[in-house]
Amino acid sequence: MIVAQHLTKYYDDKAAVADVSFTIQKGEVVGLLGLNGAGKTTLLRILSGLILPTSGSVSIAGVSLAQNPDAVRARIGFLPENPPVYPEMSVVDYLTFVAHLKGVKQGVVAQVERALAVTDLLKVRDQRIGTLSHGYTRRVGIAQAVVHNPDLVLLDEPTSGLDPVQIVHMRDLIKSLAGTQTLIVSSHILSEIHQLCDRILVVKSGRIVAEGSEHDLAGKVQAAAVVAIEVRGSKAALQAVLGKLTVVAGHRVDAEADGVTTATVELLRDAREELAAALVQAGLGLRRFERVKLELESIFMELTGNSTNEVRS
Amino acid sequence: MNKVWFIMRRELMGYLRSPIGAIIIFAVLVLDGLLFNAFAIGTGSKKSSDVLEAFFYLSSGSILAGSVFVGMRLIAEERQMGTFTLLATSPVKEWQIVLGKYLSALVFLAVMTALTVYMPLLVMVNGKVSFAHILAGYLGLLLIGGAGLALVLFASALAPNQLVAAIVGAVLVVLFLMLWLLSRVAGAPLNDLVGYLSIHDKHFRPFMRGVVSLQDVVFYLSFIYVALCATTRVVEARRWR
Numbered sequence: 001m002i003v004a005q006h007l008t009k010y011y012d013d014k015a016a017v018a019d020v021s022f023t024i025q026k027g028e029v030v031g032l033l034g035l036n037g038a039g040k041t042t043l044l045r046i047l048s049g050l051i052l053p054t055s056g057s058v059s060i061a062g063v064s065l066a067q068n069p070d071a072v073r074a075r076i077g078f079l080p081e082n083p084p085v086y087p088e089m090s091v092v093d094y095l096t097f098v099a100h101l102k103g104v105k106q107g108v109v110a111q112v113e114r115a116l117a118v119t120d121l122l123k124v125r126d127q128r129i130g131t132l133s134h135g136y137t138r139r140v141g142i143a144q145a146v147v148h149n150p151d152l153v154l155l156d157e158p159t160s161g162l163d164p165v166q167i168v169h170m171r172d173l174i175k176s177l178a179g180t181q182t183l184i185v186s187s188h189i190l191s192e193i194h195q196l197c198d199r200i201l202v203v204k205s206g207r208i209v210a211e212g213s214e215h216d217l218a219g220k221v222q223a224a225a226v227v228a229i230e231v232r233g234s235k236a237a238l239q240a241v242l243g244k245l246t247v248v249a250g251h252r253v254d255a256e257a258d259g260v261t262t263a264t265v266e267l268l269r270d271a272r273e274e275l276a277a278a279l280v281q282a283g284l285g286l287r288r289f290e291r292v293k294l295e296l297e298s299i300f301m302e303l304t305g306n307s308t309n310e311v312r313s
Numbered sequence: 314m315n316k317v318w319f320i321m322r323r324e325l326m327g328y329l330r331s332p333i334g335a336i337i338i339f340a341v342l343v344l345d346g347l348l349f350n351a352f353a354i355g356t357g358s359k360k361s362s363d364v365l366e367a368f369f370y371l372s373s374g375s376i377l378a379g380s381v382f383v384g385m386r387l388i389a390e391e392r393q394m395g396t397f398t399l400l401a402t403s404p405v406k407e408w409q410i411v412l413g414k415y416l417s418a419l420v421f422l423a424v425m426t427a428l429t430v431y432m433p434l435l436v437m438v439n440g441k442v443s444f445a446h447i448l449a450g451y452l453g454l455l456l457i458g459g460a461g462l463a464l465v466l467f468a469s470a471l472a473p474n475q476l477v478a479a480i481v482g483a484v485l486v487v488l489f490l491m492l493w494l495l496s497r498v499a500g501a502p503l504n505d506l507v508g509y510l511s512i513h514d515k516h517f518r519p520f521m522r523g524v525v526s527l528q529d530v531v532f533y534l535s536f537i538y539v540a541l542c543a544t545t546r547v548v549e550a551r552r553w554r
Contacts, residue, residue, distance in 0.1 A: 011554075048402045052552045070404035084399035086323070088330040100319040101403040144399065 083141025087130030320413025361440025384465030446523030453520020
């Protein structure tokens, strides 16, 4: 179990991480979601033992990072945004070096072979890292993070700079790790977090502004319901009706053609009956009325306060 | 000490796998050979022991230059490439990182210096110098090179990149070379202290003449120890940034 308590990190007088606390259970895959500069990387650097927090503590399985840094670092694998690889080394030599460095004392060869197999690097095992593609170099980065079979694997923007095919491969690789290791994946790519993580920590300005599953987070945003509607009537007539309803938090007109208008309406509470009745009473022919599942993108925008007012009128 | 060995071995293999090691050795050997011909042998007749003394004097300059080129990259390059993250997030003490890197560079400098041995051997074959004189001179070269290397490693830990590390390292090496000049203008008792800290004048000249004194060896070892401790502190302090 990983416990972070009141982590704060100042760079000069700016708090990159401010009073962050969370607990992660063994085997969980947790996503750190936030915009660039939100403090995700600083948080991962603290958890990896690369930098010390200004205040606060981190412990893994009850062992404190501050009091016993070597014991904790031996249980952590870290892939920074730029994989820490030596281009002149072959993949197998590099992983052997990392295994020794991480304190693997017995079965180094077996551990390296396992890491090569897990990350599908067997066919390039004797190739110099400098000659590998970006995607393979990232795989080597993952391999170095898992070669010592750590309790916790930290991945900072693992798909950064990869092409679409490589992204799919990388996600499959991370999913394959998920069953055996506790993972923290930092990303600003919503679909990545959506596909990989059991739980999400939303980071904004160095603070965790929300945490939970995607479903939990959807419940925490202001809108209680989002409804997609299609009515026979003009855009102006629809906007007139929506403007009178106090339960409407915002709306977006998606299209208007041949006297039919489609729109997305955000409600402050689940007042779908009230909305439907108002539309019918106004003489707008109701052709479609469907509750929309709140997408992670909307949740993220809401939680990080970066709504572009597309929905809100 | 295992971790020190792994770090040292990787560094040494790095010299073999990349052209940088060969380039540094080539440059230093060319420089040393030219200086030996032009100044140590010269044109007039000389005693062979004077030629050997001049060779070690000139070689001390080239090994210090070599120490700047070898030492500048040790930590700064890893920072630039992001590989220092691997070392800093592994269960490795800062002193192990510093010592592993230092020893690898020292071995490289030793190999580079050993390749100049044909010059004193030529003097020995054609003149009359003792083998002990040659050994003493090389011990001195290794110690002064080690001191220079420790200074440049310190600069490499401080600097954000290799260029700055080279400049800061070179300035530090020149400063500690030139302290004997400062000692001449400084008042007592500071002049003695400043003169004592000079890495060349008082401590290296005896080696050039084939004289090994324990106090000079202790000076160099202490100097290296202090510089490596300071480097370790700098690396530790980086975690607070």
